[in-house]
Amino acid sequence: MxxxxxxxxxxxxxxxxxxxxxxxxxxxxxxxxxxxxxxxxxxxxxxxxxxxxxxxxxxxxxxxxxxxxxxxxxxxxxxxxxxxxxxxxxxxxxxxxxxxxxxxxxxxxxxxxxxxxxxxxxxxxxxxxxxxxxxxxxxxxxxxxxxxxxxxxxxxxxxxxxxxxxxxxxKPEAVATLAVHVTSAGDVIQALSAALKSPFEVSGAAFDPQVGRALLRVEGFSDSVTYRTDQLKSTLSAFGEATEVSDPAELWQGLRDVTPFHGQAGDVWRISVKPTDAPEILTRLEADQTLLDWGGGLIWARVPKGTDPRARLGAFQGHATLVRAEAETAAVLGRFQPESIGVQALTRDLRARFDPRGVLNPGLMG
CATH class of the missing domain: 3.30.465.10 (Uridine Diphospho-n-acetylenolpyruvylglucosamine Reductase; domain 3)
Incomplete structure (x- = not known):
């Protein structure tokens, strides 16, 4: 239809x-x-x-x-x-x-x-x-x-x-991206948090462990971007030398679309957490590949087919969503984080109001 x-x-x-x-x-x-x-x-x-x-x-x-x-x-x-x-x-x-x-x-x-x-x-x-x-x-x-x-x-x-x-x-008049090479997850979160807590209006804060770079984006009018970028270099100096990255538009598009995972085997999960919990979550995940966005509050994880990251994570403040897997895995594990009893009741009542016959995407969200 x-x-x-x-x-x-x-x-x-x-x-x-x-x-x-x-x-x-x-x-x-x-x-x-x-x-x-x-x-x-x-x-x-x-x-x-x-x-x-x-x-x-x-x-x-x-x-x-x-x-x-x-x-x-x-x-x-x-x-x-x-x-x-x-x-x-x-x-x-x-x-x-x-x-x-x-x-x-x-x-x-x-x-x-x-x-x-x-x-x-x-x-x-x-x-x-x-x-x-x-x-x-x-x-x-x-x-x-x-x-x-x-x-x-x-x-x-x-x-x-x-x-x-x-x-x-x-659209912003100018865009600049700074990269700081860091190794440990703890240092990454501290660096991203320091930039986000600064008054310099960071519009992107990510980390790709494969290349070991914490990435910070600044956007706006040209003079403002130049000033804020210089100030951020000083803010980040405790974590290493911050250098500007070329082609920031292409870089952030790649982060947006999780390009490092393209063509790589395995299931892909999207995990939302408190940024300060990210280092512990990464340790529990034992993922084949990860990518951090939103200052560490969003973790993309690639794991072997059929793996249940929720079982590895146990109880945590956040939710894990299955983004890519075979139909059998999705059927067993479910796409979305299981809801608490109270939220389940609220969700059920909402669906009964909006779709009393249960004809729209049934079973998709639990």
Missing amino acids: KPETEAELAEMVAGLSEPVRIVGGGTRGVNGPGAVLETSGLGGITLYEPGALTLVAQAGTPVAEIEAALEAEGQQLAFEPMDHRGLLGTSGTPTIGGVVAANISGPRRIQAGACRDFLLGVRYVDGMGQVIKNGGRVMKNVTGYDLVKLMAGSWGTLGVLTEVSLKVLP
């Missing part, structure tokens, strides 16, 4: 006699029911006001189309949505609906916020085929219940997105 309009989608959902797997651009390789409901037919930017920093697009609009329109006006999606194709070995086209449904957010999240923080409004079809609108198309609209943020990260289990309204931001 591939509707071309919101009304057609609503009619299809209302008439469902079996559960469906919702697919946007087909880049995520999510498992589910055999019946597929595609949203890629709902495409196009319906409103773009650069002066108001506002863009509205249908859910099936390719992210590349949106980024091209923003680039022409010197603007950007500040939350840097990841392109999963290289990591997952998939094809297809990333869509803005898929980005919002999974709340995909890149390295700049530590400064600018997540995808959900840039959502102004949504339109979606619930599990009964009703069209729901929440939020607005402008930043001053704050009325009503905040279903906007609830839909971000719900993975299509509460409704099928048809349109999203987003706040956009100007």
